[in-house]
Amino acid sequence: MPCSRRRALQLLGTAGATAATAGCLSPGSLDSYALIGDELDLSSIGPPYLWPDPTVIDATTRVDFTTEAKTASLSALFETGTVTVRQWPLVGRDEWGTETRPRPTFLRRDETFYEVRITDERVxxxxxxxxxxDRVDETPPDGAAVAEPPFDLSDQDERVLDAALDAVYAGNDGFLGDPEFDELQTVEFHHGFDADASALVPSPPFEFVEYEDEYFRAVTERRTVEVPEWTYAIGEVSDSRADFIAYARDAIVERNLTDAGLSQAAQGVFDGAIAEEPRRYEEGAPPSDELSEALGALGIAEDLEPIDSYEERVDFRNVVVEYRDGVYRFDLIVTP
Structure with missing residues (x-):
């Protein structure tokens, strides 16, 4: 029978996670600076740039917004040309050092292509x-209220409880940043939920949950959170796919390194980053003249701080450029 995501995480544990990510680059396997490149095919445009169905874009909450809520926001955007939403990143953002930057984003409706831009944002x-x-090792005391499947909860509360159980097996996945109490991964009652109608807060009708032969203590807390809010505006691009691809390509490709007058040494940096093996160019700190020249050509150098100023790894993601006879996407990973 199919294995749920929660059950898979429970069964795999740390060993499974390590095996599943064995091909990924971890900070411990990199020098101070690692420039990684891969070829990008822009003969057709798809995610993460073009979203034929943007309702698949997840909210920045552990429990996603409903498809109906996202559809209502999209309808307002197409009807009025603008919409303000909270916690739904319709325009994607790439890591850029200690900050992020918006990514070119396009939508399609009725065979017409549109571009979406951020016109305002605040927190x-x-x-x-x-x-x-919170998982507990002991059996709950006699007389304690223990809930077990099937849970007698509303659809909303079922989603919250299910997400809370998922979070236990996901561990500290960074979804909500650093946990603020007991290192628990919490589920937020965002504005898409009706906390007043919930039986889970302020106090659930049970003290413990029994699930798959394990016991969990229920925890609730009300606290102040930062909620991102974005205002988006939409503009028509074309109803011709060929014209749209040409427009999108110009928006996605930031620079042409072929005409940048790079030195032979800097070209060697880029050639190393896109080589089949090891598919990255690495250096220790401080960066060499040729790496500094390459990062300047990518537009990264102006935002790159001295490595001692970073407390943890930072990434500069998705710089798309023309180089030699192709289009390449470069990432810089800085590991203090």
């Missing part, structure tokens, strides 16, 4: 209820 502070479950 709001809101009071939100949070729910979590």
């Amino acid at each position: 709001l502070e809101r009071e939100r209820w949070h729910f979590a479950v």
